[in-house]
Amino acid sequence: MKNILIPTDFSENAHNAIRYALDYFAEIPVNFYILHSSSKGKLQVDPEFEGFFDSEIQTVQNTTSLLKAEITTCRISTKNSEHNFFALEEDSNLVEAIRKQVSEKEIDYILMGTKGASKNNSSDMGSNTVEVITKVKCPIMIIPGDARFVGVKNIAFVTDYNCVYRNKVISTLSETLSLHNAPLRVLHVKSNNSDLSVTQTDNKGFLHYFFREKKHSFHFVENKELETGIENFVETWEISLVSIVAKNLNFIQRLLLRPAVKFVSYHTHVPFLVIHE
Known part of the structure; x- marks a missing residue:
């Protein structure tokens, strides 16, 4: 059983990362942990992670509802009965939250959704990616916003x-x-x-x-x-x-x-x- 951690800010990029994960790990048993981290009880944009948190600020109550809805969507979308989904909320910055869950849940992989490049905007995944790569000792899959799983050749x-x-x-x-x-x-x-x-x-x-x-x-x-x-x-x-x-x-x-x-x-x-x- 693999343990996969997916941070989310409820943006389309985060949704795409979850969809990609369900397809990429479609054939094996997995515990998926969907994590949202925020400080001071709100979905605030930490300047350190500005490239990642680009969705609207929501209340804690909305955060809980959004996570529940995300889990429900995952359960409907997966085709593997051995896929399990768990919602996680942390009142801390992204790196601290990920590091804690990697240790507690014995995470095998982190999947992070990102903005892809465009002709008008070069790809810049933000300082959060470097922070997680350098400060969290766990394999990290970085999923561009335009990535769609069509098998691995x-x-x-x-x-x-x-x-x-x-x-x-x-x-x-x-x-x-x-x-x-x-x-x-x-x-x-x-x-x-x-x-x-x-x-x-x-x-x-x-x-x-x-x-x-x-x-x-x-x-x-x-x-x-x-x-x-x-x-x-x-x-x-x-x-x-x-x-x-x-x-x-x-x-x-x-x-x-x-x-x-x-x-x-x-x-x-x-x-x-x-x-x-």
Whole structure:
């Protein structure tokens, strides 16, 4: 039984994240915890998380009603009788609330709905995403507002091969591949005209050995063209999920928080899985 935590501000982005979660985990038993956090008894917008809380301010009574309605909708929408839903309310900021529930409920994954990119507004998921990634040690799936679950064809793992892949990273990746019987496409972000060092070669070899019984392949993109290279890779290889290790914060910021000035289309529909060691 998996335990999944989904923060909500009752916006369309949050609703979409819940819908995506129901489809993504459709085949396995799951306890879904739908969390709303607020301070001083109201749905107030904390400036620290301004990119996330963009719905109208509601009273505590309305919050409770909205959560109940959300749970009812989930129970109607799910096709799996082993999906259970629980409403959570916290009078604290988002990171504190998530950290508490991750510990108490033994959460396996956090799913966060976000605004996708548009041609007139580059993707910026707000400081809340970085806060949760850096301060909560739990795998986080980031679901763009335009993401729709249509199955998982290929899963990308973006890496520079500079870190040792510890058990948590490998087990989360392996579990993700097995859940949808999907191939792994390892994408190396390389410096210009640079060859792999001995350490990088060893780390790449470890990935090849560990996933030897699963379909996988290795690819690379030049660092200076990271956003464009990954966009092309996502489209060419029909990538349904992009995964990355949380310690590679520079990559995460480039891919998720500061995309190229030009329109990067994968931000609008491809979820990201950020894995902690």
